[in-house]
Amino acid sequence: MTHTPLSFLKGHGTENDFVIVPDPDNAVELPASAVARLCDRRAGIGADGVLHVVRSAAHPEAAHLAGEAEWFMDYRNSDGSVAEMCGNGVRVFARYLQHAGHIEPGDLAIATRGGVKHVHLDKTGDVTVSMGRAELPAGEVTVTVGAKSWPARNVNMGNPHAVAFVDSLDDAGTLLAAPSFAPVSAYPTGVNVEFVVDRGPRHVAMRVHERGSGETRSCGTGACAVAVAAIRRDGADPAATGAPVTYTVDLPGGTLVITEHPDGQIDMTGPAVIVAAGEFDPAWLTETAFG
Secondary structure, three states, X not given: OOOOOEXXXXXXXXXXXXXXXXXXXXXOOOOHHHHHHHHXXXXXXXXXXXXXXXXHHHOOOOHHHOOOOOEEEEEEEOOOOEOOOOHHHHHHHHHHHHHOOOOOOEEEEEEEOOEXXXXXXXXXXXXXXXXXXXXXXXXXXXXXXXXXXXXXXEEEOOOEEEEEEOOOHHHHOOOOOOOEEEOHHHOOOOOEEEEEEEEEOOEEEEEEEEOOOEEOOOOHHHHHHHHHHHHHXXXXXXXXXXXXXXXXXXXXXXXXXXXXXXXXEEEEEEEOEEEEEEEEOHHHHOHHHHO
């Protein structure tokens, strides 16, 4: 492996934090073990995931989207597994592109495994992402922590979510281990589980166990899933009323504002911050160098 230093940055969106690896030509190999080491909070840089920044035309999974979006967010969870989408990650990804001089504030498109996402960067620091439409698979789902079980709403935001309304956020326990769910067939590749309480009219708070990462301080797609589930629970479906509906979603790391429009499109607005930049020796990621 080359010893030429590789650049990285660190960023977060409502404290959902990421190691950013700029790699326009898709020349950096990032196997799962390397991603896990980068994300290790004691022996690595530390993060909830890695944002691998690649031009769409240079990545085999995104080349077909190059005509719609110049840049591809090759997102990985902290355990190295590949994920379809990360809402907070898209905002931080867009902020990085601005930070690096690739784009100006305004509108852009970003390719993800969950499709092309349209983003608006304003000059105040907030980023709005058009997250697409939620899918609501049929069938009953339950989630369980310890001896407690709750019915959950199955919501897909390009990645799978199970949204459970609970009496207290403490009901979720420590979330050190993934909550169990049933039926297993509902989520063949695992699921992100959100626990939700009401804070006021169209205002909720949540905790989340993210598939492949554990409990995180924030989850953008999870906040969207929570808002969709709350809107349906409260009988405010915009497709039925003809009016957009906005929910405020509090997370441990901050607040996101989610709006669902009558056509089903969902907007997510929140902050995105670049906090540091540096370099690492890629040999550090090898088994011998790391150990």
